Amino acid sequence: MTGELQALLTRLHEKDYKLTPQRKVILKAFVDNKDEHLSAEDIYGIVKEQYPDIGLATVYRTLDLLAELGILLRMNFGDGRFRYEFSNSDVHQHHHLICMECGRVQEFADDLLEDLERRVGEENGFRVVDHQVKFYGYCSECDRKKA
Ligand SMILES: [Zn+2]
Ligand SMILES: [Zn+2]
Numbered sequence: 306m307t308g309e310l311q312a313l314l315t316r317l318h319e320k321d322y323k324l325t326p327q328r329k330v331i332l333k334a335f336v337d338n339k340d341e342h343l344s345a346e347d348i349y350g351i352v353k354e355q356y357p358d359i360g361l362a363t364v365y366r367t368l369d370l371l372a373e374l375g376i377l378l379r380m381n382f383g384d385g386r387f388r389y390e391f392s393n394s395d396v397h398q399h400h401h402l403i404c405m406e407c408g409r410v411q412e413f414a415d416d417l418l419e420d421l422e423r424r425v426g427e428e429n430g431f432r433v434v435d436h437q438v439k440f441y442g443y444c445s446e447c448d449r450k451k452a
């Protein structure tokens with residue numbers, strides 16, 4: 306087992322949640338697919354291979370729980386289903402580029418928004434502490450096909 310998975314399981318245990326095999330295997334699916342933004346259906350597809358008995362309802366319930374505990378971050382990219390990724394509450398979350406053709410989600414780390422945050426805050430008398438940005442468009446592959 307990787308150290309990362311172990312740390313997550315410990316976190317779950319600390320909050321008095323049992324480490325059921327289903328929870329374990331769902332967390333492992335996230336560890337194994339760290340760069341992806343997985344939906345409940347994606348997770349179900351991965352986990353089913355090891356646990357054919359698992360139901361989609363269990364996956365939904367587990368994802369809800371993990372999001373509530375702050376282990377996962379729930380995101381809506383406007384394609385009608387929630388996607389999940391690990392939440393790192395200590396650092397500012399990266400931002401997302403969403404392809405409107407194939408649904409691929411890319412991440413970008415560049416943050417040019419500190420100035421904007423300050424200006425919006427000053428002009429509206431609001432103390433901004435965080436932001437989330439999504440850019441919609443076409444990934445290079447889809448864009449090439451369109452041309
Ligand atoms: Zn695309
Ligand atoms: Zn992401």
Ligand SMILES: [Zn+2]
Nearest residue numbers: 400416418436
């Ligand atoms: Zn940012």
